[in-house]
Amino acid sequence: MINNAPEVLRYAAFTTDPAGGNPAGVVLDATGLDAAAQLAIAAGLGYSETAFLTPGPTERSFAVRYFSPLAEVPFCGHATVATAVALADRIGPGELLFQTGAGPVPVSVTAGPDALEATLTSVEPHVLPIPQADVAEALTLLGWAAADLDPSLPARIAYAGARHLVLAAATRERLADLAYDFDGLARFMTDRDLTTLQLVWRESVGVFHVRNPFPVGGVVEDPATGAAAAAFGAYLRTLGETTPDAVLTLHQGHDLGRPGRLRVELRAGDARVRVTGAAVAIPADVA
Known part of the structure; x- marks a missing residue:
C-alpha cells in the first residue's frame, strides 16, 4: 500500500x-x-x-x-x-x-x-546490424513472411535512448494487419534488450506510418512512440535514406483509433535527433 x-x-x-x-x-x-x-x-x-x-x-x-x-x-x-x-x-x-x-x-x-x-x-543514437536468423524469428512471431518486407529499408537495431528493431513493411495493408505471438515476442525482445519493434511503411520520402508492439512492457501496442521515432530518424540517416537536414512526419495510432503525429528533425553536423509533438491533459471523463 x-x-x-x-x-x-x-x-x-x-x-x-x-x-x-x-x-x-x-x-x-x-x-x-x-x-x-x-x-x-x-x-x-x-x-x-x-x-x-x-x-x-x-x-x-x-x-x-x-x-x-x-x-x-x-x-x-x-x-x-x-x-x-x-x-x-x-x-x-x-x-x-x-x-x-x-x-x-x-x-x-x-x-x-x-x-x-x-x-x-535525443541522446546520441546508433544503428546496428541484426543477424538474419533473428530477423527470421521476429517475422515468424509477427506472422509475417520475408516477402512482406520492403527490401529498400533493411532490418536494423536502432537506438536513441532505448533499443528498437526496425522492420519495414512493403505495404500499408501488411502494417495494418497486426496480430502477433505476445508471449513469444516478449521473450524474443527481452533476450535482445529491445524496448519495442518499430514497424514502418514508407508513404513518401518524408512520410511514414509506424506501429510499435510493446509486449515487454505488458502492452500489446504503443500508440505513439517518441523514443522509437528518434531511433528511426537515426536509422534513415545511417542508411542514406534522407538528407542531412530533414524533417520527417510519422503517423502512428490510426490503426488503434488513437491517431497521433510525430515530427522528427535531423540536422547536419548534429548526431542527435529531435522529436516534436503536442500534448494535452486528459479530462477525468475521457478513457
Whole structure:
C-alpha cells in the first residue's frame, strides 16, 4: 500500500485530442517514492509508461524515471513530451532538462497552433546490424513472411535512448494487419534488450506510418512512440535514406483509433535527433 500517494496526472502525447495519441501518466513530484512504489502506480494506471520526476539542481531541471506496467525503461519519448507539457502548464513554456536513465535530454516547450508542443533532443543514437536468423524469428512471431518486407529499408537495431528493431513493411495493408505471438515476442525482445519493434511503411520520402508492439512492457501496442521515432530518424540517416537536414512526419495510432503525429528533425553536423509533438491533459471523463 502507498501512503500519501502523489497526484498522478494524465496527458495524451503527440495529439491535440485527449482521446488520441499516446496517454501517459505524469507524477511531477515523486520525492520519497522508491522503484517498487513507482512501478505499482504505473501498473495501476495501466498506460504504456508513467514518468516520475524529482527536482534537479536547477529550477527547470529534473531527474526522470519511466515505468511501464511491468518494468522500468531507460527512456520514453511520449512520456517526456507529456511531462514537459504538464510542467509548462504549471511553470510556463521554455527550456527544460531531464536527466534520464539514458542520459541528459533537453526539452523545449513552445506554444503550438492548437496546444503546447514539446521538442526533445535525443541522446546520441546508433544503428546496428541484426543477424538474419533473428530477423527470421521476429517475422515468424509477427506472422509475417520475408516477402512482406520492403527490401529498400533493411532490418536494423536502432537506438536513441532505448533499443528498437526496425522492420519495414512493403505495404500499408501488411502494417495494418497486426496480430502477433505476445508471449513469444516478449521473450524474443527481452533476450535482445529491445524496448519495442518499430514497424514502418514508407508513404513518401518524408512520410511514414509506424506501429510499435510493446509486449515487454505488458502492452500489446504503443500508440505513439517518441523514443522509437528518434531511433528511426537515426536509422534513415545511417542508411542514406534522407538528407542531412530533414524533417520527417510519422503517423502512428490510426490503426488503434488513437491517431497521433510525430515530427522528427535531423540536422547536419548534429548526431542527435529531435522529436516534436503536442500534448494535452486528459479530462477525468475521457478513457
